[in-house]
Amino acid sequence: MTDWTRASAADMAAAMQRGEVSSVELTQAHLDRIAGVDGDVHAFLHIDAEGALATARAVDEARANGEDLPALAGVPIAVKDVLVTEGLPTTAGSRILEGWIPPYDGTVTRKLREARMPILGKTNMDEFAMGSSTEHSGYGATHNPWDLDRIPGGSGGGSAAALAAFEAPLAIGSDTGGSIRQPASVTATVGVKPTYGGVSRYGAIALASSLDQLGPCARTVLDTALLHEVMGGHDDMDATSLDEPVPAVVDAARDGARRDLSGVRVGVIKELSGAEGGFQDGVKQRFDEALEHLRAMGAEIVEVSCPSFEYALAAYYVILPSEASSNLAKFDSVRFGMRVEKGNVERTMAATRAEGFGDEVKRRIILGTYALSAGYYDAYYGSAQKVRTLVQRDFDAAFAEVDVLVSPTTPTTPFKLGERVDDPMAMYLNDIATIPANLAGIPGMSLPAGTAPEDGLPVGFQILAPAREDARLYRVGAALEAALVDEWGGALTAQAPELEVK
């Protein structure tokens, strides 16, 4: 009997079309898998078996009636708890939203429903997407299926772990400074942060509005592209949404899989190539091997320099907390969520926020409030915006020379849970390679590059493209994936240790 949880979304969709499997069977297989392994992995905060199966049944009936169905109809999906889902609890990983049932759907949620994809449940995340390990979740950390003692990345560790643990074939993520790409990197899955404005943010609980972007997560480049096309496109409800069609990413992924990169110029970012320290040996090794694959497929590899990246992390940690301090002000107990009654409204607001927010959230609210204060604004927020402009110029200059830029996604393989939770700077440095893309609004992908020889843990390969050129990520990514899968003799996730099914 086929274990459908190991299949790709594309294969599941094709099998349903051929009548080899039903959506109910697929959905039930994933619910069973969740029941079997999620006690250890803790990828999910909420599971909606009933809702998922109802959608699956409706898809099966429609198919039986010969109705035309969307490409991914019946393929189950996990949704990061940052995205509001009408009737399903949505907490953004925070205790302050415990028990809140949104009265509306986010735009991407609506698109998933229109695509008739059963929503398995909501995945764990660092509280309000602040973190790189899910250790800042108000509901306990998620564990990396490759090694349950290690971090699954963050903030979208739940979505990435659900994919790596075969609890879902597809997942929604959100990426403010790497929250899709870094978890993908450490779990040997694929994740894409689309161009800013490429996917509607309406209904995504905001961390830093000018950096946030929802994106697709999957185990293959093609699956990621299929989900990208479901999610993307203009939305009147999001003023920052691009008014143009979704890039043809599925075509690009199929094109890339032919493994011909002739004429493609690939730029290695000098500052992020591991030459300047902080990068684990095995990460550098796998990265260099991936470059050789690209070269072998006809790509031209050149080194480019982005000198302003040195300041990107500092600028990011001014802009993000500033916007977050304002975005998180609405969590005040007046209209929704937790309430700690304390005499009058001001004290009630304060007490609720004191109890409902975790330490990392408080740390960033304090940072942001300070940075925006009268007398400090120019020195902090103003300077950070200037750095942002410089980072954008570095990218512009680089993309004048090359088609895509590449780097390792993270400096190291996944570290141990608890190892950095009390050292914010060490935690923040994990996002050094992913943050510049958010500052510039450009798209980025992480895909598996192999495991580091020294620890056998996943290494991620990052591809960046100019704004609106998301398709380039998929072409280059699919080519590299095809070459590597050939070399490995199958998907990297197949090399992960088997989880104990309980």
Added chain:
Amino acid sequence: MAGLTYEKALEQFDPVFGIEVHVELNTATKMFCGCANQFGAEPNTQVCPVCLGLPGSMPVVNEKAVESAIRLGLSLGCSIRDSSRFARKNYFYPDVSKNYQISQYDEPTCFEGSLDVVLDDGEVVTVGIERAHMEEDAGKNTHVGGTGGIQGASHSLVDYNRGGVPLVEIVTHPIQGTGERVAEVARAYVATIRDIVKALDISDGRMEQGSVRADVNLSLRPKAAAGEDQAAVPFGKRSETKNVNSLRAIERAIHHEVVRQAELLLAGEPVVQETRHWHEDTGSTTPGRSKEQAEDYRYFPEPDLLPVEPSRDWVEELRGTIPEHPAKMRARLKDAWGFSDTDMRDAINADALDLIAASVEAGAKPQAARKWWMGELARTANDRGVTLRDLAVTPAHIAELQSLIDEGKINDKLARQALEGVLAGEGSPSEVVSSRGLEVVSDDSALEAAVDEALASQPDVLAKIQDGKVQAAGAIVGAVMKATRGQADAGRVREIILQRAGVEG
């Protein structure tokens, strides 16, 4: 110091004031969402995830509101920025659903204009406009228990229907040199803003419903000694009186603040820079929360919205839709209509100017139009406790009514009856005249018969007339009018009586 009057205070001090006027726009929907923008609905029925600030929701700018703001800015002589940004004003308050208000800060859409304000005696004061920017209104708190204020309340209710209603805030530069006319200028300024927004049809301009609200800043400084430049004397500390929401209240609030500040200064006490609450019942102000010093709104550009970038062409197109300045329009109409100052002021105060203008446009003579709107109709509206616009009569009706009179088809008395019919919804004046049979009796033979009958029944009156007491004819006119149920032309009746009596009229 008790008993200091406004006039006495201003003999010793020079007032400087500034006004922030908030105009609620009459767009169909709110500033950043699709909810209805309508006054008076059941609490929390015009709300959605956006204006409730639910997690995940995002604002989208109402283009109509931007258009209204630009038209208002152009009417105030402002420059329109090619690119302006919204900003977040961060502060915690339950009626602000997101705990920040989306406003404009360092890049207001409209900036640096000026407005001529015409006082009752025709003097013109030019008020400098610093900016006119867009923002969203807050919800409305109702404090339950106690005196209705937040202090002593047992709990508070929040209605978010008003949350997100589009506002334009117009901020003046400090206005100097108005002396003892400070209160008058302030009132006239706000009245002019109200008239402009109504003429632009971007707001209903109803101060009593809060659709035009004013905050009044005022400070006093010593009067310059003879030969010295008043402008060189530094400003005093100012108070900001919030939510002064009628023209009369603006005058009263300024009177109160002038006297209050002058008393403090004369007693050698400092004026505290603070916000103050206006109390309509007592005509006085009291200190508000002393938040001015402590509050830091941490403004930063609203990242959920793109800059507002109106094209030059669009702005010029909007400039073409700007109506005449209300004061200039009034001066022009006053001349054209031959109205006295009193006629004009009464018409303005009764909010009847545009009704009269429309009646004139429809063909009525100005004085006739004024007579109807300011007389019969004003009385009726007053009796019914409604506005002139609520009556079932239009300027076209008035023009038609007057033309019936001018053609001699009805007289004034019949015209009033016809108007009654129009007000009762019986149709146009002509329709009422014909359905009620109100046309004057113009058939001389019928009138002659009625005159003969009346003279025959009152021979003593005929004798008096023939003796030269022509005024005695009035009794016969009365009798004829009675006999014809008022449908005779009294002038013609008099002529016939005199003819019959053999006396020249």
